[in-house]
Amino acid sequence: MPAFTRITIVGVGLIGGSIGLALRRRGLARWVRGVVRRTASGEVARACGAVDEATANLVEGVQGADLIVVATPVDQIVDTVRSVAYLNPQALVTDVGSTKALICRLLREPAPADLPQRRPGPGQFVGSHPLAGDHRSGPEHARADLLEGRMVVVTPEEASPPAAVERLALFWRELGAEVELLDPEEHDRALAATSHLPHLVASALAAATPETWLRFTARGWSDTTRIAASSPELWSQIFTQNRSAVIDAVQRLQHALDALRDAVAREDRPKLLHLLEEAKRRRDAVGD
Amino acid sequence: MPAFTRITIVGVGLIGGSIGLALRRRGLARWVRGVVRRTASGEVARACGAVDEATANLVEGVQGADLIVVATPVDQIVDTVRSVAYLNPQALVTDVGSTKALICRLLREPAPADLPQRRPGPGQFVGSHPLAGDHRSGPEHARADLLEGRMVVVTPEEASPPAAVERLALFWRELGAEVELLDPEEHDRALAATSHLPHLVASALAAATPETWLRFTARGWSDTTRIAASSPELWSQIFTQNRSAVIDAVQRLQHALDALRDAVAREDRPKLLHLLEEAKRRRDAVGD
Numbered sequence: 321m322p323a324f325t326r327i328t329i330v331g332v333g334l335i336g337g338s339i340g341l342a343l344r345r346r347g348l349a350r351w352v353r354g355v356v357r358r359t360a361s362g363e364v365a366r367a368c369g370a371v372d373e374a375t376a377n378l379v380e381g382v383q384g385a386d387l388i389v390v391a392t393p394v395d396q397i398v399d400t401v402r403s404v405a406y407l408n409p410q411a412l413v414t415d416v417g418s419t420k421a422l423i424c425r426l427l428r429e430p431a432p433a434d435l436p437q438r439r440p441g442p443g444q445f446v447g448s449h450p451l452a453g454d455h456r457s458g459p460e461h462a463r464a465d466l467l468e469g470r471m472v473v474v475t476p477e478e479a480s481p482p483a484a485v486e487r488l489a490l491f492w493r494e495l496g497a498e499v500e501l502l503d504p505e506e507h508d509r510a511l512a513a514t515s516h517l518p519h520l521v522a523s524a525l526a527a528a529t530p531e532t533w534l535r536f537t538a539r540g541w542s543d544t545t546r547i548a549a550s551s552p553e554l555w556s557q558i559f560t561q562n563r564s565a566v567i568d569a570v571q572r573l574q575h576a577l578d579a580l581r582d583a584v585a586r587e588d589r590p591k592l593l594h595l596l597e598e599a600k601r602r603r604d605a606v607g608d
Numbered sequence: 609m610p611a612f613t614r615i616t617i618v619g620v621g622l623i624g625g626s627i628g629l630a631l632r633r634r635g636l637a638r639w640v641r642g643v644v645r646r647t648a649s650g651e652v653a654r655a656c657g658a659v660d661e662a663t664a665n666l667v668e669g670v671q672g673a674d675l676i677v678v679a680t681p682v683d684q685i686v687d688t689v690r691s692v693a694y695l696n697p698q699a700l701v702t703d704v705g706s707t708k709a710l711i712c713r714l715l716r717e718p719a720p721a722d723l724p725q726r727r728p729g730p731g732q733f734v735g736s737h738p739l740a741g742d743h744r745s746g747p748e749h750a751r752a753d754l755l756e757g758r759m760v761v762v763t764p765e766e767a768s769p770p771a772a773v774e775r776l777a778l779f780w781r782e783l784g785a786e787v788e789l790l791d792p793e794e795h796d797r798a799l800a801a802t803s804h805l806p807h808l809v810a811s812a813l814a815a816a817t818p819e820t821w822l823r824f825t826a827r828g829w830s831d832t833t834r835i836a837a838s839s840p841e842l843w844s845q846i847f848t849q850n851r852s853a854v855i856d857a858v859q860r861l862q863h864a865l866d867a868l869r870d871a872v873a874r875e876d877r878p879k880l881l882h883l884l885e886e887a888k889r890r891r892d893a894v895g896d
Binding site: 451452453454470471473500510511513514515517518519520521522523524525526527528529530531533534535536537538539540541542543544545546547548549550552553555556559560563566567569570572573574575576577579580581584585587589592593595596597598599600602603604605606608 | 739740741742758759761788798799801802803805806807808809810811812813814815816817818819821822823824825826827828829830831832833834835836837838840841843844847848851854855857858860861862863864865867868869872873875877880881883884885886887888890891892893894896
């Protein structure tokens with residue numbers, strides 16, 4: 321018996337769409353429903369095979385679900401989680417946002433009094449972050465195997481019921497992912513280094529390449545800047561949501577860059593060799 | 609009739625080996641001979657199909673060649689070019705080094721008086737740099753199509769005879785490459801931005817990632833750091849040979865990084881969005 325069988329995905333983009341495709345391909349759910357902003361997106365989501373049905377109506381979309389996956393841009397996650405937890409108090413709600421600390425903190429605070437929302441109970445929301453993606457977005461790039469062999473970080477908080485956490489972890493494992501548990505703050509520090517910083521650096525490198533020389537780029541430049549093609553809107557949200565950890569990560573990078581530049585400036589070959597070897601050792605430890 | 613028909617490749621690694629494979633696969637040469645440091649490497653080069661014959665003897669290796677391609681690490685290029693130009697004054701000599709200005713400058717200076725070398729005449733040496741490679745090295749990773757559709761920069765100097773430059777450009781085009789002419793200094797400034805800086809940044813990023821968090825890396829980190837797996841020995845040579853242009857390129861990167869970090873720190877979303885969009889525009893202009 322799968323962990324959850326009636327699943328609503330709010331926001332059927334690359335990640336939401338890939339989760340839907342994988343659930344349906346693996347026969348894990350009685351139904352997968354997509355909640356979309358525009359009716360036309362619902363048709364694309366259905367045509368891609370990402371969902372059984374799609375609706376632009378959030379109230380209808382979450383009815384009867386035992387799991388609601390919020391796969392919107394990070395700026396909209398808190399409001400959306402509050403709404404769906406209010407509309408369907410029986411479901412477990414998770415998200416797939418690239419940041420976790422701010423989202424979890426805001427969800428522990430009382431919701432604004434003038435909105436038909438409330439703070440979800442600790443058994444209602446547990447955060448997730450699938451470490452998988454692409455510099456392209458949209459359901460048309462969704463892939464049923466996007467999560468296979470990838471890691472999903474689940475971020476329980478002190479009050480999270482262990483049974484809900486375990487059931488959510490099982491859900492991700494059923495999709496082929498490995499699961500690690502981290503608290504939200506630790507998640508954000510780690511991901512600032514392993515994901516947010518690479519995005520910032522790729523953008524800085526692309527921006528620092530004079531346009532007249534772009535024709536002299538080759539595979540090294542293309543690999544190193546690939547994720548600079550990601551959505552500026554989504555990433556400006558992620559960087560600012562994880563502001564202090566991102567700034568710390570930039571500082572670590574600047575130290576590493578200064579050390580390399582100084583060794584080049586002084587033509588200190590042994591030092592330069594040592595720094596490059598240490599970097600290669602870390603890169604080789606990860607593999608392709 | 610191909611541009612050259614009797615070709616000696618000094619240093620049969622990834623690039624030298626790929627040139628040999630392509631020449632033989634395309635039937636462009638009467639013979640391709642490899643000069644290797646160790647007899648065992650010659651056997652590998654022959655087994656890979658990169659050369660018809662191989663020798664560890666430079667004097668024998670260059671006899672009868674009409675083109676000599678020096679494909680050694682950049683630190684050895686100047687001495688090797690002087691030697692082969694002395695041993696076979698009839699051949700055109702080129703190299704495949706990632707830096708050009710220092711090599712060309714040293715080759716215009718008188719050679720040390722105590723060595724059986726001399727300054728090659730302007731018609732004897734014209735530099736080249738194929739913008740193709742891999743983070744792996746060695747003839748076992750050589751590929752006949754490595755240069756196909758890639759750019760080769762040829763770096764004539766004021767005294768270079770146009771006929772020699774044109775014949776060398778034809779040679780590279782016969783291997784499927786596009787050819788651009790740049791003077792050696794301009795080459796080094798452009799490549800500092802498009803190749804050397806990405807390598808330095810990839811290494812800095814790998815080095816700046818705390819080891820305990822390496823398990824939280826995903827495709828973004830892997831792409832952005834891929835070339836940090838390149839040979840530290842080869843790259844420490846390239847960085848120091850192109851020292852001042854590399855330092856200028858690092859400075860441009862640091863400005864771009866500071867601008868992004870400041871926008872994050874101030875939570876200036878419009879500015880951040882603008883910077884990320886500008887970076888994406890340059891990345892998108894290059895394609896995959």
